[in-house]
Amino acid sequence: MMADKPSAAELKDYAEQADAWFKENTVRDPGFMLPLTFMEVSTDQQFDFLQEWQRKVYEAGYLGASWPKEYGGGGLHSDFQRVATRAMKNYDAPIMLNAIGNGWAGPLILDLGSEEQKQKYIKPMLSAEDIWCQGFSEPENGSDLGNAQLKAVKEGDEYVLNGSKIWTSLGDRAKYMILLARTDFDAPNKYAGLSFFLNPMKIDGITTSRIKKLTGEYGFVQTFFTDARISADCLFGGEGNGWSMAMKTLEYERGAKVKPVGGFFVKELDVMEIVELAKNSVRNGKPLLDDPVMRDKMTQYMIDIQALNLNNTRRRMPQLMQDKPMGLPLMNKLARTELIRELTEFSLAFQGTKAGYYVGDENAVDDGYWHRSYLNSFSATIGGGTSEIQRNIVAEHALGLPKTR
Numbered sequence: 001m002m003a004d005k006p007s008a009a010e011l012k013d014y015a016e017q018a019d020a021w022f023k024e025n026t027v028r029d030p031g032f033m034l035p036l037t038f039m040e041v042s043t044d045q046q047f048d049f050l051q052e053w054q055r056k057v058y059e060a061g062y063l064g065a066s067w068p069k070e071y072g073g074g075g076l077h078s079d080f081q082r083v084a085t086r087a088m089k090n091y092d093a094p095i096m097l098n099a100i101g102n103g104w105a106g107p108l109i110l111d112l113g114s115e116e117q118k119q120k121y122i123k124p125m126l127s128a129e130d131i132w133c134q135g136f137s138e139p140e141n142g143s144d145l146g147n148a149q150l151k152a153v154k155e156g157d158e159y160v161l162n163g164s165k166i167w168t169s170l171g172d173r174a175k176y177m178i179l180l181a182r183t184d185f186d187a188p189n190k191y192a193g194l195s196f197f198l199n200p201m202k203i204d205g206i207t208t209s210r211i212k213k214l215t216g217e218y219g220f221v222q223t224f225f226t227d228a229r230i231s232a233d234c235l236f237g238g239e240g241n242g243w244s245m246a247m248k249t250l251e252y253e254r255g256a257k258v259k260p261v262g263g264f265f266v267k268e269l270d271v272m273e274i275v276e277l278a279k280n281s282v283r284n285g286k287p288l289l290d291d292p293v294m295r296d297k298m299t300q301y302m303i304d305i306q307a308l309n310l311n312n313t314r315r316r317m318p319q320l321m322q323d324k325p326m327g328l329p330l331m332n333k334l335a336r337t338e339l340i341r342e343l344t345e346f347s348l349a350f351q352g353t354k355a356g357y358y359v360g361d362e363n364a365v366d367d368g369y370w371h372r373s374y375l376n377s378f379s380a381t382i383g384g385g386t387s388e389i390q391r392n393i394v395a396e397h398a399l400g401l402p403k404t405r
C-alpha cells in the first residue's frame with residue numbers, strides 16, 4: 001500500500017533531519033581512494049568501508065525509506081526518500097555498495113517474489129549484509145543475452161549448474177546472484193529454454209577469477225560453475241520463464257522502471273566541478289575559462305545536463321509521459337552515459353601536458369580523478385546493454401521503427 005503524500009512542512013522537517021545526519025556522518029575521504037561506481041570495488045578496505053556505510057545509512061532510515069515496512073523498509077512515501085537522496089548528494093556522500101541487490105534484484109523480488117522470498121532476502125539486502133551480483137553475460141553471449149548457455153539440469157529437488165558467466169560485478173564478494181541459465185536445450189526457440197535463479201554463491205562448484213580493468217582497478221570477475229548443486233527452491237518465476245524475468249530485471253537496470261531505494265550507485269558528475277577545473281587552468285598565460293571555444297562547449301554541456309535533468313523530472317508527471325511512457329527512461333540511459341563520457345573527455349582538455357599523468361603520479365591533476373572518471377565512464381555505456389543495443393531498443397520500442405532482426 002502506498003504511504004500518504006507528505007505535507008510541505010513534513011518534508012521540510014525531514015530534509016532538515018537528513019541534512020544534519022549527513023553533515024555529521026559523511027566521510028568523503030577515508031584516507032584511501034573510494035570507488036566511483038559499485039563496479040570497481042577492488043580492495044577489502046573499500047568493500048568494508050562501503051558495506052559499513054550502507055548499513056549505517058540504512059539503520060538511520062535514509063535507505064529503503066519508501067520500501068515496505070514488513071520487509072525491512074521504512075514504509076514512507078517516496079518523496080521522503082527523494083529528500084534523503086538529495087541530502088546525500090549535497091554532502092557528496094559515498095556510493096551505495098549493493099547496487100544489484102537494491103537496484104534490480106530487490107525491486108524484482110518485491111514485485112514478483114513469494115512472501116517467503118521477500119522475508120528472506122529484502123532486509124539483509126538493504127543493510128548490505130547480503131551482497132548481490134548478476135550472472136547474465138557469458139564469454140560468447142553478452143548483447144545476445146537470449147543465447148545464454150550456462151546449463152541448469154534438474155536432478156530430484158536440485159539443479160546442477162555447469163558453465164561460465166563473465167563481467168560479474170562484485171562476483172567475488174556476493175552471497176547471491178541473479179542468474180540466467182538454460183534448463184531446456186530442445187525448446188522451440190532460444191528464449192523459451194531459459195530459467196532464472198536466486199543463486200547462492202558460496203557453495204562447492206562455484207569459483208571466481210578477478211579481471212583487471214582499463215583503470216588498473218578490479219571489481220568484476222569471471223564466474224565458473226562446475227557441477228554446482230543448488231536447491232530447486234532457488235528457481236524464480238517458474239521454469240522456462242527466465243527470459244521474461246531477465247527483461248523485467250533490465251527494466252530496473254536501464255532505469256525504465258524504478259523503486260527508488262535511495263542514494264547513488266555511481267558517483268554523479270557535476271558540470272560545476274569542471275567549471276572549477278577550468279577556472280584554475282591556464283593556456284598561453286591566459287585563464288582557459290576565457291577561451292571562447294571552451295566557454296561555448298561548457299555552456300552547451302550545461303544545457304545538455306539541465307535538459308536531461310528536466311527530462312528526468314517528467315517521469316513524475318504522468319500527463320507528460322502518456323504518449324511514450326517507456327521512451328524517456330530508455331533514452332535517458334543512452335543520453336546520460338554518452339554525455340558523461342564526452343564530458344570527462346572534455347575535462348582532460350583543460351590539463352595541457354599534465355593530461356598525461358594518471359592516478360598515483362604526483363603530477364596528476366586532482367590526483368588523477370578526471371582520468372579515472374574518463375576511463376570509468378565507458379563502463380556505463382557498455383554495462384546493462386551497450387549504447388548500440390540501447391539505440392536499437394529506443395528505435396524499435398519507443399519510436400516504433402522497423403526491427404533490425
Ligand SMILES: Cc1cc2nc3c(=O)[nH]c(=O)nc-3n(C[C@H](O)[C@H](O)[C@H](O)COP(=O)(O)OP(=O)(O)OC[C@H]3O[C@@H](n4cnc5c(N)ncnc54)[C@H](O)[C@@H]3O)c2cc1C
Binds near residue numbers: 134138383
Ligand atoms: C563495468 C561493467 C560491469 C558489468 N557488470 C556486469 C554484471 O555484473 N553482470 C553481467 O552479467 N554483465 C555485466 N557486464 C557485461 C555487460 O552487460 C556486457 O559487456 C554487455 O552486455 C555487452 O556484451 P559483450 O561485452 O559480450 O559485447 P558484445 O555483445 O560482443 O558486443 C560487442 C560490440 O558489438 C555491438 N553489438 C552487438 N550486437 C549488436 C546488435 N545486434 N546491433 C548493434 N550492435 C551490436 C555491441 O554494441 C558492442 O559494441 C558488465 C560490463 C561492464 C563494462
